[in-house]
Amino acid sequence: MNLSFAHRLFLTDRAARASPPSTPTRQVIKCADAGAEMVRITVQGMQEAKACVEIKKTLLERGYTTPLIADIHFAPKVAMTVAECFDKIRVNPGNFADGRKKFEDILYETDEEYEAEILEIEKIFTPLVLKCKERGVAMRIGTNHGSLSARTLSRFGDTPAGMVESAFEFARICRKHDYHNFVFSMKASNPLVMVQAYRLLAHEMYKLGWDYPLHLGVTEAGEGEDGRMKSSIGIGALLLDGLGDTIRVSLTEASHLEMEPCTRLRDLGMKACADAIGVDKFDEVGRDFKSFERRESDLPMQKEDDPIDMRNILHRDGSVLSAVTPAQLASEDPFYRDLGAKLAVGMPLRDIATSDSIFLREIPAADDEKANRSIRRLQEIGVGVVAPVAALAATPIDNAVAAVPAKEAKGDMAMPKGAVRWAVVFDGTESAEEIKSALELEPVMALIETAPETSRLHASRRVFTELNKLGSKTPVIHHMVFPADEVKDAVVIQSGAQAGGLLCDGLGDGVMIEQPGAELEYLRRTSFGLLQGSRMRNTKTEYVSCPSCGRTLFDLQEVTAAISERTGHLPGVAIAVMGCIVNGPGEMADADFGYVGGAPGKIDLYVGKEVVKRGIDNETACDELIQLIKDNGRWVDKEVEEEAVAA
Numbered sequence: 001m002n003l004s005f006a007h008r009l010f011l012t013d014r015a016a017r018a019s020p021p022s023t024p025t026r027q028v029i030k031c032a033d034a035g036a037e038m039v040r041i042t043v044q045g046m047q048e049a050k051a052c053v054e055i056k057k058t059l060l061e062r063g064y065t066t067p068l069i070a071d072i073h074f075a076p077k078v079a080m081t082v083a084e085c086f087d088k089i090r091v092n093p094g095n096f097a098d099g100r101k102k103f104e105d106i107l108y109e110t111d112e113e114y115e116a117e118i119l120e121i122e123k124i125f126t127p128l129v130l131k132c133k134e135r136g137v138a139m140r141i142g143t144n145h146g147s148l149s150a151r152t153l154s155r156f157g158d159t160p161a162g163m164v165e166s167a168f169e170f171a172r173i174c175r176k177h178d179y180h181n182f183v184f185s186m187k188a189s190n191p192l193v194m195v196q197a198y199r200l201l202a203h204e205m206y207k208l209g210w211d212y213p214l215h216l217g218v219t220e221a222g223e224g225e226d227g228r229m230k231s232s233i234g235i236g237a238l239l240l241d242g243l244g245d246t247i248r249v250s251l252t253e254a255s256h257l258e259m260e261p262c263t264r265l266r267d268l269g270m271k272a273c274a275d276a277i278g279v280d281k282f283d284e285v286g287r288d289f290k291s292f293e294r295r296e297s298d299l300p301m302q303k304e305d306d307p308i309d310m311r312n313i314l315h316r317d318g319s320v321l322s323a324v325t326p327a328q329l330a331s332e333d334p335f336y337r338d339l340g341a342k343l344a345v346g347m348p349l350r351d352i353a354t355s356d357s358i359f360l361r362e363i364p365a366a367d368d369e370k371a372n373r374s375i376r377r378l379q380e381i382g383v384g385v386v387a388p389v390a391a392l393a394a395t396p397i398d399n400a401v402a403a404v405p406a407k408e409a410k411g412d413m414a415m416p417k418g419a420v421r422w423a424v425v426f427d428g429t430e431s432a433e434e435i436k437s438a439l440e441l442e443p444v445m446a447l448i449e450t451a452p453e454t455s456r457l458h459a460s461r462r463v464f465t466e467l468n469k470l471g472s473k474t475p476v477i478h479h480m481v482f483p484a485d486e487v488k489d490a491v492v493i494q495s496g497a498q499a500g501g502l503l504c505d506g507l508g509d510g511v512m513i514e515q516p517g518a519e520l521e522y523l524r525r526t527s528f529g530l531l532q533g534s535r536m537r538n539t540k541t542e543y544v545s546c547p548s549c550g551r552t553l554f555d556l557q558e559v560t561a562a563i564s565e566r567t568g569h570l571p572g573v574a575i576a577v578m579g580c581i582v583n584g585p586g587e588m589a590d591a592d593f594g595y596v597g598g599a600p601g602k603i604d605l606y607v608g609k610e611v612v613k614r615g616i617d618n619e620t621a622c623d624e625l626i627q628l629i630k631d632n633g634r635w636v637d638k639e640v641e642e643e644a645v646a647a
Helices: 022-033 046-061 076-082 111-135 150-156 160-176 191-208 224-239 255-274 326-330 333-338 369-380 389-394 432-439 456-469 488-504 520-533 556-567 618-631
Strands: 010-017 038-042 068-072 088-091 138-144 182-187 319-324 342-344 347-349 357-360 384-388 401-405 421-426 445-448 476-481 510-514 542-545 574-578 593-599 602-607 610-617
Touching: 010 255, 022 038, 022 046, 022 255, 038 046, 046 068, 046 076, 068 076, 076 088, 076 111, 088 111, 111 138, 111 150, 111 160, 138 160, 150 160, 160 182, 160 191, 182 191, 191 224, 191 488, 224 255, 224 488, 224 520, 255 488, 319 476, 319 520, 326 333, 326 369, 333 342, 333 520, 347 369, 369 384, 384 389, 389 401, 421 432, 432 456, 445 456, 456 476, 456 488, 476 488, 488 510, 488 520, 510 520, 542 556, 556 574, 556 618, 593 610, 593 618, 602 618, 610 618
Parallel strands: 010 038, 038 068, 068 088, 088 138, 138 182, 319 357, 319 510, 357 384, 384 401, 401 421, 421 445, 445 476, 476 510, 542 574, 574 593
Antiparallel strands: 342 347, 593 602, 602 610
C-alpha cells in the first residue's frame, strides 16, 4: 500500500471489532459500497487478530479489494500478527508501549532517564517497523490528544507540541530503519487543538525536510449536526489550507453514515486545490498558527442620544445574525420562536440562543403593521436591525444599522434617515486604501461576504491583515450565502469548513448563514453550533462521544441519545460519553462529567479526569450521572415556556 498521494484525498471509515469475522465483513462491504477507500477495524487481542485472516480472505473472494487498517492499542504482539494479512497498521504512540494512561506526574531528574524510556519503546516498536517494511504494509502513527503518555505529559503537557513530539518519537524509529511508508494523524475532540496540532506538525516536518502524508480527523466528535459541524471545522480548516491526504469523519452513528459528510469534505478540499482562489498575494500580519489568541474587538458603544440600547446588538463571545424576510417578520410569534426568543404574553424576550441582530435585504412596507411591530419589539429587547444603505434610503427604519459596501464607503457620506450606526461590507477584493476609507465611518461591525470564485479563507485573512495594520478593533461577522437548493448537510459542512479555519485562528466575531427559503430556526441553530464548535459561545450542552468500535462496552448510540434527551438543556455543561478507557479520560479533558465503559455491563463516572464512581450497572448509570451533575451544583430544571397569547 503506497501512501505517497498527489493531489487526491482518500476517504477512510471504520467497522467494528474483528471477531466474529462475519460482522466486520458485512460492515466493510457496507462502507466500501458507500464510498470508503480504506476501512479501519478494531483489533483488540489475538482472537481478533486471527479473525482478520478470515475477514481479508472473505472480502477478496467477494471481489472487495478495499485496503484494511488494523487499529491497535496496548498490544504490540497483536500488531505483529495482523501485519501478516492487513494493508495498514494504526498505532497510537501514547499507549502502544506505555500501557494505559494513569495521569501520573513523572519527574525526570536527568535527560538520560527520559531517553532510557524512549530506548525501551524502540525495542518494542522496532519489530513491527521491520515487519511492515518487509511486507510492504503501511502504518499510521496516530497520536490522540487524549492518550499522550505520562512521559510526554511530564515534559510537554497536554499540548499540540506534546502531540507532535509523541508522533516524532515513533517516526524517528521508522526512519532509523529506512521505513517511510507511514502517515501521521493528530486527532483531538477539540477542533482548535486538532487544527493547531496538525499545523504545528506540518511546520516541524517542513523544517526537517520531511514530507509524510497527513490523515485528518476530529475524534469523539459526537453525533448528528453537532458531530458534522465539529468535524467540518477541524478537517475543513486544514483542507482549505492545503493540508491532508486521507480523512475520516468520526461520528457516534452507524459507520457507513460517516461517508456522506466525509465525501462532502473531500470534494470541498479537492475543489479548493483545483480552483484559483482569486486573492492577490499578501504578507499576513497578526496570525500565529502555533498558538490561539482571539483578535481583540470592541462591542458597540452606547451614545447619550441613542433612543434604544445598542450595546447588545453583538455578543462578546461571538454573535449570530439572522437574515429575515418581511413575511417572516409578519408571522410574529412563530418568528420570535425561530429567532430563539422566549415568549411572555405574546412579547419576545431574549434567551441564551436568541439571534443578536437581524439582517433585512428587503424592508417591509410602511403599512405592513405586523412586520414593523416585530422590528420595534426586537429593538426594544436589544436585538439589532441591519439593512443595506440603499434599502434604508428608500424605506427608513428608526434606529437601524446601515450596511454599505466598503468600496462605496466614504467618511463624509450621509447616513440614511432613521439609521444610527454604520456597518461596512467587505467582499475580500478591496484595496488597502478602500479598507482604510471604509473604517473612517467608525462602523459598529464589518460583514465579510466574499466575492464569487474567491476563497473565503484567504480573502478574509487578507482583510484581517489590513485591519490589524490599521489597529482596527471593529467586530467582523462572517456572512455566508448559500443557494436555495443546497441541502442542509451541505450547509453545515460548508459553513463549518469555510468559517471554521478563521474562527480557529481567532479571526472573526460572529457568523450569519443566509439561504433563501431555508428554515430560519435551522440556520440560527447551525450558526450557534458553528460558534460552539469553534469554542466561542456556549449555548447548549456540549457532548464528547466516540464512535462505536470493538472496544465499546455498551450501545453508544442508544446511550448517547438517552443522555442527550435528559441533559440537553444544560448550556455550559460538557458531558463525555466514552465506550471504553482507551482515549478517555484523556479525550474528556474538556468535559465536566464523564460516562465511561469500565467493564462489560458496568459504567465508571468521572468529574473532570477523576473517577468518582466505579462499576455502576448500565441500567442505573444514566440516573447516577444526573445525580452526579446535581451533586456538583450544575443541574437546572427544564424551563416551561409560558403559553403565548395574541398581542
